[in-house]
Amino acid sequence: MNKRNSDLNLIFSTPLWTTVVPNYKEINTKFSNYIQNLQTNDPEGRKKSNLIGWHSKNFNLSDPVPQFFIKNISSILNESINDMGWDIEKNELKITGMWSIINPSNASNARHIHSNNYISAAYYVKAPKNCGDIKFHDPRSAKVIRTPITKKPNNLNLEVINITPQEGLLVLFPSYLHHSVDMNNSSDERVVISFNIDLI
Numbered sequence: 001m002n003k004r005n006s007d008l009n010l011i012f013s014t015p016l017w018t019t020v021v022p023n024y025k026e027i028n029t030k031f032s033n034y035i036q037n038l039q040t041n042d043p044e045g046r047k048k049s050n051l052i053g054w055h056s057k058n059f060n061l062s063d064p065v066p067q068f069f070i071k072n073i074s075s076i077l078n079e080s081i082n083d084m085g086w087d088i089e090k091n092e093l094k095i096t097g098m099w100s101i102i103n104p105s106n107a108s109n110a111r112h113i114h115s116n117n118y119i120s121a122a123y124y125v126k127a128p129k130n131c132g133d134i135k136f137h138d139p140r141s142a143k144v145i146r147t148p149i150t151k152k153p154n155n156l157n158l159e160v161i162n163i164t165p166q167e168g169l170l171v172l173f174p175s176y177l178h179h180s181v182d183m184n185n186s187s188d189e190r191v192v193i194s195f196n197i198d199l200i
Contacts, residue, residue, distance in 0.1 A: 014139060016161070017080050017172040021123070023072055024168025028125045034065040035100045035125070035191060046099075049180075053107035056100045066098055069123075069193070073170060077197065080119060080172050091199035098195035100125075107190075108132060109181035117175040117196035124192055127165035131190035134171065136161045137178040165190065 021027065038056050039045070046055040059066045081088055096117055101109070114120040122134055138144055138159045150157045162182075163171055173179070175196060184190050 014174060014177060015080070015083065016136065016163075016177075017076075017083075017170075018163065019076055019170055020166070020168045021073055021076070021170050027069055027072060028167060030065045030068060031100075031125045031193065032191070034063070035102070038100065039102065049109040049112040050101055050103070051108045051110060053101055053103035053109070053184075059098045059100075061095060061098060070095065073123075076170060077119075077172070081199075086118075086199060088199075094198050094200055096196045096198045098193065101192050101194065103132060103181065103184045103190040103192075105184055105187055108183040111137065111178050111180040113178055114175040114196050117198050119172055119197040120175040120177075121173070121195050121197070122165075122171045122192050123194075124165045124167055124169045124190075126189060126191035127167050127169070128186040128188040128190065130185040131165060131188070132182040132184045133162040133164050135180050135182060136163070136173065137180070139174075139177055165192070 035056065038059075039054060042057060043054075046057060048055050061067070061070070077093070078088070081093065103109070144159050147159065163169075
């Protein structure tokens, strides 16, 4: 192997955190009942990025089920804040909204961001095979104007990264990061919880 002539410095990195939440089966059982009740009481839901799918109103974060979920993921949230070097003694962490999206067959979500927040999340309550990857798009608009032919994809030349959902998976990402959801090609529902975090 030839010795490098230059140092490769990775700057202005975009973080993406993924983990399967411990105790996710109990969390998902509680959330399944909670979300079903919300959909029964509000079958129309909201129209946001969802194409065909159902989007709930924001959860009442004082309800026992969201509280149980937040308690179970708090250490994971703190890891992301610590990784960023943000001072949580001088900034108060606040969940500004939490909601659910149910994508039946053929449903998807258009490309969007979550403005006026720092960290956003997707957590999978139900994720059958081929239910639709979440896609993250390179946030550097100048870079994607031109794209040379590449030998093979790597972390320096990728413009889109796909994460395949699985039950219990929590994905955290900067709220400025454009993302979309592929079409649900399964015959079952895809159920996700999303939420936003701000520091005030």
